[in-house]
Amino acid sequence: MNKKAFxxxxxxxxxxxxxxxxxxxxxxxxxxxxxxxxxxxxxxxxVSRVRSLEIILxxxxxxxxxxxxxxxxxxKNEEYLSYLVTMDEKELLPDVPRVLAFLKEHQQFIALGSAxxxxxxxxxxxxxxxxxxxxxxxxxxxxxKPDPEVFIRxxxxxxxxxxxxxxFEDSVAGIQAANTAxxxxxxxxxxxxxxxxxxxxxxxxxxxxxFLEKLIN
Ligand code: BG6
Ligand code: MG
Numbered sequence: 001m002n003k004k005a006f007x008x009x010x011x012x013x014x015x016x017x018x019x020x021x022x023x024x025x026x027x028x029x030x031x032x033x034x035x036x037x038x039x040x041x042x043x044x045x046x047v048s049r050v051r052s053l054e055i056i057l058x059x060x061x062x063x064x065x066x067x068x069x070x071x072x073x074x075x076k077n078e079e080y081l082s083y084l085v086t087m088d089e090k091e092l093l094p095d096v097p098r099v100l101a102f103l104k105e106h107q108q109f110i111a112l113g114s115a116x117x118x119x120x121x122x123x124x125x126x127x128x129x130x131x132x133x134x135x136x137x138x139x140x141x142x143x144x145k146p147d148p149e150v151f152i153r154x155x156x157x158x159x160x161x162x163x164x165x166x167x168f169e170d171s172v173a174g175i176q177a178a179n180t181a182x183x184x185x186x187x188x189x190x191x192x193x194x195x196x197x198x199x200x201x202x203x204x205x206x207x208x209x210x211f212l213e214k215l216i217n
Contacts, residue, residue, distance in 0.1 A: 004216060005160035006103050007151050007178075010114035010137075012045060012170035013188050015091050015122055020083040024076050025056060032072075034060030042193070046171030048115050048144045049073055081118070087125040095204035100131045102209055106216055109133045111154040113167065113174075115144055134158050145173040148181035155183070166215050172196065184215065 012018040022041045029036035034056060044052045053073055057064060064072075089097075103110055111134040112119060119137035123129040134157035136150050143149040155165040167178035170189040175197045178185035187194030188201055201207040 002216060003107065003109055003160065003164075005109045005111055005155045005158050005165040006215075007111045007113045007154045007165055007167045007183070009046065009167070009169045009171065009174050010112060010116055010119050010122060013168050014093060014096050014128070015087075015126060016093055017084075017091075017122065018045060018170070020080055021052075023083065024079040025052065027079055028072055028076050029056055029060070032057075032060060032062055034062060046115055046145045046169070046173040048138060049077065049117065051144060077118075084118070084122065084125065087122065089127045092126050092128070093203060095207070097128070099204050099207065099212065100128060102212055104131060106212075108216060109158040109160060111158055112136060113150045113154045114138065115141075115150070145171065146176035146180065148177040148183075151177055151181050151183060155181075169197070170194070 008014055011021065021044070022038065025041070025044065026036050036056060036059065040059060044055060047055070050073065053069060100110060110131050112123070112132055114137045117138040119135065123132065134154050136154045136157065140153065141149045151165065151167055152162065155162055162181045162183050165183040166186060167174070167183050168186045168188055169175050169178060172193060175185045175187055175194055179196060185197045186199045186201065187197030188203060191200035194200055
């Protein structure tokens with residue numbers, strides 16, 4: 001029996017949380033007098049919380065002390081978490097439950113490879129935690145995507161080689177991380193943005209069971 005590791009990014013792949021990250025960052029940026037748009041937000045996808053703040057501050061040429069930065073990081077996260085209070089399985093992106101269920105039925109390993117430190121509560125609230133054989137998140141890694149550490153650790157936890165691992169990602173940094181690890185990279189989102197991915201799908205509704213079967217065999 002061929003057991004592969006299917007590694008999922010969280011924000012923007014499993015749940016539609018990218019919009020909440022954007023709103024929370026935008027609120028902070030506005031407060032600091034920094035113009036922050038959806039275009040700017042693209043470069044924050046897959047990027048750690050600390051690095052995201054640095055990018056925003058650089059956009060506005062804002063210098064800050066460590067104490068100020070820490071205060072803003074807490075403020076942003078509290079704002080972000082306020083959007084998650086009422087979160088449930090309705091926030092799962094379309095066809096995510098079908099894909100997870102298909103992989104489980106076919107006895108494949110399912111893992112999470114996310115930069116987020118809020119990953120576990122999100123998996124719990126959306127009622128999909130039980131699908132995951134391994135979880136590697138922002139609390140576990142020291143090198144952020146595009147470094148492949150997060151995916152390599154996930155594959156290692158389920159005892160599967162990189163070559164037998166498949167990564168689903170909505171960020172450029174995440175696709176680069178998967179490619180560097182010599183895993184199969186599947187872009188979920190705009191194929192023009194994610195052109196470095198080996199395969200591209202707009203979302204999971206266009207990713208059929210036959211494609212998953214092909215990856216398994
Ligand atoms: C990534 C998101 O998954 O996690 C980023 O794409 C986010 O936008 C990062 O900044 C860190 O998430 P969190 O929940 O720890 O602030
Ligand atoms: Mg993402």
